[in-house]
Amino acid sequence: MSHEAPNLDFEGSTPYEDYVKADVLTHLQHTLSDDPGEMVFLVTTQVMELWFTVIVHEWETAARALREDRTQVATDALKRSVRELEALNASWTPLAGLTPAQFNSYRSALGEGSGFQSAMYRRLEFLLGDKSASMLVPHRGAPRVHAELEKALHEPSLYDEVVRLLARRGYDIPDAVLQRDVTRKYEAAPEVEAAWTAVYAGDQNGELARLGEALTDVAELVWRWRNDHLVATRRAMGSKTGTGGSAGVAWLEKRARNNVFPELWTARSYV
Ligand code: HEM
Numbered sequence: 713m714s715h716e717a718p719n720l721d722f723e724g725s726t727p728y729e730d731y732v733k734a735d736v737l738t739h740l741q742h743t744l745s746d747d748p749g750e751m752v753f754l755v756t757t758q759v760m761e762l763w764f765t766v767i768v769h770e771w772e773t774a775a776r777a778l779r780e781d782r783t784q785v786a787t788d789a790l791k792r793s794v795r796e797l798e799a800l801n802a803s804w805t806p807l808a809g810l811t812p813a814q815f816n817s818y819r820s821a822l823g824e825g826s827g828f829q830s831a832m833y834r835r836l837e838f839l840l841g842d843k844s845a846s847m848l849v850p851h852r853g854a855p856r857v858h859a860e861l862e863k864a865l866h867e868p869s870l871y872d873e874v875v876r877l878l879a880r881r882g883y884d885i886p887d888a889v890l891q892r893d894v895t896r897k898y899e900a901a902p903e904v905e906a907a908w909t910a911v912y913a914g915d916q917n918g919e920l921a922r923l924g925e926a927l928t929d930v931a932e933l934v935w936r937w938r939n940d941h942l943v944a945t946r947r948a949m950g951s952k953t954g955t956g957g958s959a960g961v962a963w964l965e966k967r968a969r970n971n972v973f974p975e976l977w978t979a980r981s982y983v
């Protein structure tokens with residue numbers, strides 16, 4: 713065979729298929745209505761679930777590396793996640809201009825389904841420090857998902873690991889913060905703010921300054937995801953009640969106000 717031509721001859725499935733599972737992935741688009749516009753809604757949601765999975769993987773890698781004092785490995789994983797968050801956020805584009813009439817064409821078929829029930833998004837929030845035991849309740853009937861969420865609830869968040877690293881690097885972090893109940897939402901602490909103020913005022917190329925900036929990028933992009941979701945929702949359904957049972961836009965506005973890594977922002981006033 714000529715050396716320029718690709719291989720055509722495989723026993724059974726192709727090595728591509730064995731690796732990518734494209735046949736499985738491209739047959740998971742079970743729409744619930746006959747509306748042709750539903751396909752992109754479903755696929756965008758599935759694409760975002762895949763990005764959530766990648767980002768959770770990066771942040772778990774980062775959290776583990778921090779625990780082992782391998783700060784550069786953590787920063788590298790966080791930087792990869794920044795690019796991935798940019799791609800995640802770019803995937804809002806196909807849904808960003810949905811009109812209420814377009815969304816209504818398949819909205820009723822969604823029943824009580826809501827992104828609120830996304831377990832991977834919940835793991836992502838837990839890693840950020842937005843812990844809440846009640847968020848496990850919707851998943852009681854799904855043992856694997858429930859077990860993964862339960863584990864994530866009881867593990868220190870990515871930000872808990874960052875704060876513990878600051879303490880090991882000599883910053884004065886109180887025991888109340890270091891030994892906090894990690895199953896509860898992280899609350900900002902003045903000593904952590906003071907630590908970041910000192911880090912920011914010091915060597916801009918130091919490992920903690922670089923870690924702090926990677927975390928700030930993450931926080932900003934998570935805030936952008938929440939905001940893009942909020943604006944797409946406002947365009948598509950105004951102030952209607954959500955399929956998940958929440959007040960809809962008003963509830964999402966409250967969620968979007970949640971600060972990610974709060975002291976990384978407030979410390980900036982004191983540098
Ligand atoms: C225009 C399309 C969309 C609309 C109108 C919309 C609407 C909503 C509403 C109203 C809520 C509040 C919960 C409830 O249902 O009562 C919600 C929550 C949520 N949605 Fe969407 N959504 C859209 C697209 C998406 C997509 C593509 C994803 C990707 C997975 C997604 C993920 C989520 C998540 C994770 C939550 C929970 C947020 C939290 O817990 O803070 N949504 N959405």
Ligand SMILES: N[C@@H](CC(=O)c1ccccc1NC=O)C(=O)O
Binds near residue numbers: 757949955
């Ligand atoms: N919560 C939306 C429905 C919705 O957007 C949705 C439905 C099923 C699966 C994912 C969804 N995306 C975000 O909530 C609504 O109230 O119309």
